Amino acid sequence: MNKTVPPDDLDFDEEGPLYVARKKVYPQKVSGTFRRIKWGLMAFCLGVYYLLPFVRWHRGLGAPDQAVLIDFPNRRFYFFFIELWPQEVYYFTGLLILAALTLFLMNALGGRIWCGYLCPQTVWTDLFYAVERWTEGDRRERIKADAAPMTAARLGRRALKHFIWLMIAWWTGGAWVLYFSDAPTLVKDLATFQAPAVAYIWIGILTATTYVLAGHMREQVCVYMCPWPRIQAALTDEWALNVTYKYDRGEPRCSVKKAVDLRAHGEKVGDCIDCNQCVAVCPTGIDIRDGAQLGCIQCGLCIDACDSVMKKVGRPDRLIGYDNDINVQRRIAGKKEIFKPVRARTIVYAGVIAVVCSVMLYALLTRSLLDLNVLHDRNPVAVRLSDGSIRNGYTLRFLNKRGFDRVVAVDIDGPPGAKIHVIGADSAIPDRPMIVLGRDSTTEMRVLVTVPFNEKADKTVPIKFRVTDVGLGEATSATDHFVVP
Incomplete structure (x- = not known):
């Protein structure tokens, strides 16, 4: 069997392993x-x-x-x-x-x-x-x-x-x-x-x-x-503020003593003294000076650590701070910093949040605490009675979301001459049965709707069930169909 030999100019050993074993992180205490x-x-x-x-x-x-x-x-x-x-x-x-x-x-x-x-x-x-x-x-x-x-x-x-x-x-x-x-x-x-x-x-x-x-x-x-x-x-985009090492100010790095000597000779020296305190306090163990990294959770602890060091060496604080690369480049070019918290992206996000909040608030404030669902019988869909009239059966589910019992009346709007009968309801008032709904519960009732026979009637007629709280006046409705065989 022939073996494939990698080219001589490719040294895979120098690439390193795909997975590096975890190095234990020892975050240092910091204040700020x-x-x-x-x-x-x-x-x-x-x-x-x-x-x-x-x-x-x-x-x-x-x-x-x-x-x-x-x-x-x-x-x-x-x-x-x-x-x-x-x-x-x-x-x-x-x-x-x-x-x-x-x-x-x-x-x-x-x-x-x-x-x-x-x-x-x-x-x-x-x-x-x-x-x-x-x-x-x-x-x-x-x-x-x-x-x-x-x-x-x-x-x-x-x-x-x-x-x-x-x-x-x-x-x-x-x-x-x-x-x-x-x-x-x-x-x-x-x-x-x-x-x-x-x-x-x-x-x-x-x-x-x-x-x-x-x-x-x-x-x-x-x-x-x-x-x-x-x-x-x-x-993210180029304007988002992230915890950033301001390399335009920090580089080149050197110790405090060496920085004094170099400045005395007029050479450029950065504020970073390479103390590694930003690494020591990081809970994920990264070096923020290496730029944006996946492991940076942007907790700001490196900012506090660096500020305390800058204070001790007599240099301005915020060598590490919330910034973006645009401002780093602008400072290098001698231009003024620009911050854009209000831009198209943030306006769109804030606007959609406002719309969703408004819709949810409106729905919450105007929601009905009385609800009704209607389920038409499937077998048989309709029944012809001995007198020629047509009867459809329905199951009505009433939902009372209030913390007390209440009495509701059931009415229908549908085919001419339609009569409703709710099995188990109070029929003291003709054609308007009354039902007692328990507090914070659902109630199912069997309902029969009868319509006189009419040869010219459509095969399917819309019918609306209306439920009204007789005490509070709160009402709701649900629509279904009355079927003629």
């Missing part, structure tokens, strides 16, 4: 403006996630009083004063559209704002890093400890770290299931081992995923698993 923003957002996001199930909202007698609740047994979603039914799934569709458009707008304005500050992976990883620093020390201590033999003291600190991680992960999973049942009751049932098995199963699944993703995989989730960096790269 963006670190404070991240602490504040972390506290807000975690506070909302963990405490929101315990917030109460009174909805009336017999209704759940949990402010945010996904009630699967009763097929309801409660969000403070909003109650959504399965038939209103289009509201969730609208929320998904808004979420996508908001991400697009964030990206057009400030790059991966979501990734750096609000993404659950970022929030929980930040929290796990804080626990790691508290138990095992900062960057240098952890690197030194990992290079040294294991000791009892180090083993104890590591065990404490993993215990706290597991407790955080456990409460993360526990908080999630509280959104699907009454939180105080479920907490009591979980503590006394009387909760449903599915609750323990989901707590176990979410505990494991939180512990693994935030404690062990960390930046690998952002680099390898998350699709948003790839999508963001396709959506």
Whole structure:
């Protein structure tokens, strides 16, 4: 068998492997403006996630009083004063559209704002890093400890770290299931081992995923698993602000002492002193000075680290900052910086968001809390009675979304002489049966419509069923067809 030999001028060994083994990242503690923003957002996001199930909202007698609740047994979603039914799934569709458009707008304005500050992976990883620093020390201590033999003291600190991680992960999973049942009751049932098995199963699944993703995989989730960096790269444009190393000001790099000597001789020297603090604080371990990269979540911590170094060496801050390559090139050419937060892309995103919000708000404010669905009998479609009249059968499903019982009247608009009979309804008023609808429920009734025989009548005639709340005057209708055999 002949073997194919690569040309001599191709050295595959120099290309390197397609996959490089992971190098452990040891982010260093940093303080500054963006670190404070991240602490504040972390506290807000975690506070909302963990405490929101315990917030109460009174909805009336017999209704759940949990402010945010996904009630699967009763097929309801409660969000403070909003109650959504399965038939209103289009509201969730609208929320998904808004979420996508908001991400697009964030990206057009400030790059991966979501990734750096609000993404659950970022929030929980930040929290796990804080626990790691508290138990095992900062960057240098952890690197030194990992290079040294294991000791009892180090083993104890590591065990404490993993215990706290597991407790955080456990409460993360526990908080999630509280959104699907009454939180105080479920907490009591979980503590006394009387909760449903599915609750323990989901707590176990979410505990494991939180512990693994935030404690062990960390930046690998952002680099390898998350699709948003790839999508963001396709959506960004030249005007979007991203965390940028301003190489026009930072290059060429040299130490502080050497920079003093070079400046004394009138040579050009950059502000970057090659201290690598921007690399040391990066949670994904990249070097921002290498330009835009997939691994950069744009959290701004390198900005804080660089600013602190610039302050110490007496140079202006924001050598690393939110900027774009257009302004870098303009500064090199001696031109003034230009920022364009308002441009065609952002106007379109903001406009579509406004339209979707307006449509959803209008639909929510004007939606009817009384609904009606009509299903025509299929076999037989129509029946001819002994007196020659024609009868069609229907199933009417009434939907009462209010938290109290109410009485409704049923009327029809259709063929001349049509008479309606609702089986099981109050027939005290001729041709206008009354039905009692239970609170927050659906009611099905069998309805018969009879029409005198008419040789000239069309084979199919539209018929409208109207339902009116006799107390509130609220009304709704549904249209079907009356069939003549």
